Amino acid sequence: MKLSIPLIAATLAVCSASAQAATLTVGPYEAITRIAEAARLAKDGDTVLIQPGTYRGDVAVWRQRSLDIRGIGQRPVLEAAGASAEDKGTWVFAGGRFRVANIEFRGARATDHNGAGIRLEKGHLEVGNCVFEDNETAILTGNDGEAELRVRDSIFSRAPQDSLSLHHLLYAGRIRHLSVEGSRFHGGYLGHLLKSRAARSEIRYNLLVDGREGRASYELEFPNGGVALVVGNVIGQSRASANITMVAYGAESAVWPENRLVLSHNTLISEGWRPALFARVWGSRLPASTTVVTRNNLLAGFGLFDLVLPGVHQGNHLLLPGTLETESFAFSLPEDSPLRGQVVMSSPATEAELVPTAEFSFPVGTTPLVMPAKWAPGAFQSVGIRLRPGSAGLPSPSPASR
Incomplete structure (x- = not known):
């Protein structure tokens, strides 16, 4: 078998990069x-x-093209202390593919009041097992249409309590793809817990509960439409x-072809x-082709849900105020609840994106879901709520707890 010169060159380049990685x-x-x-x-691949x-x-x-950055053992803390890279944040990623794990970011500030723990300008970034506390914005992306951000098993908390800007805990610009899974958001102030302008946003198995002292505006916002898959969250x-x-x-208004x-x-x-609006869609600002599907959601408190939403709604249930409690993490239905079995299940073959495959587990992370004999509405x-191995218990979801 003959190998082409370009293939040989590419293979040698990969081997050389692997051999030189430090x-x-x-x-x-x-x-x-x-x-x-x-x-x-650091060089590419290090x-x-x-x-x-x-x-x-x-x-x-x-500025590398690829890099892994990890904290060792007890999570190292990056205290901005008034410093800011390029007046944007604690860490700025200019492009390339990066993975960041086990780091804590605190106190990011900038002159435009958008100081980020992490600023992603371009490229692909994976963030796992990190903590973001008291940053003007925990993670902020640019508007590069090819950029992708994936966040897993991380904590976002304690937005600065000032009115200089709207401090969103996570703010994705007009990027290609945002994925957030197994993470916890609490302690917002005037801004939103999570805001995404991405073409595709997948928000799965998270705990977005502002807490007793939180003063966030929206818990989730998708101002430019796009595909927003919100599955299995509290x-x-x-x-x-x-x-x-x-x-x-x-x-x-919409900026993406699919909404x-x-x-x-x-x-x-x-x-x-x-009375709350559990969800709101600005239909007059979206294309006529926009679709909205709600299925098997569990709602507690005074408010409106599918009565004010366009689209297809099935298996959603409203509970009286106080039935579920955020302070005690009482988020699930009793074993003998008559609502168990009162769902409209999606077909895994044709609507797999609607079927949860995991549940949030405290303090962060997910647990694979064992398919129940009777499905219940809601996230659990x-x-x-499930505890991760080694967890000491369930504290109050206030901004001070992590």
């Missing part, structure tokens, strides 16, 4: 003591390991919120005494 370790007793120095020295500790004002711009609005809408879609909102097997809780088929 591991750079950052720490107070290492040869490299500053993360910014590692960002300058791995950067960060030792435990607090790194104050150690901001960086990452979404809770604080009684202190200034907004009555929890999930907002199409408020600023579809799917809400399936979510548990939505309004803690206030005023089991009785009680």
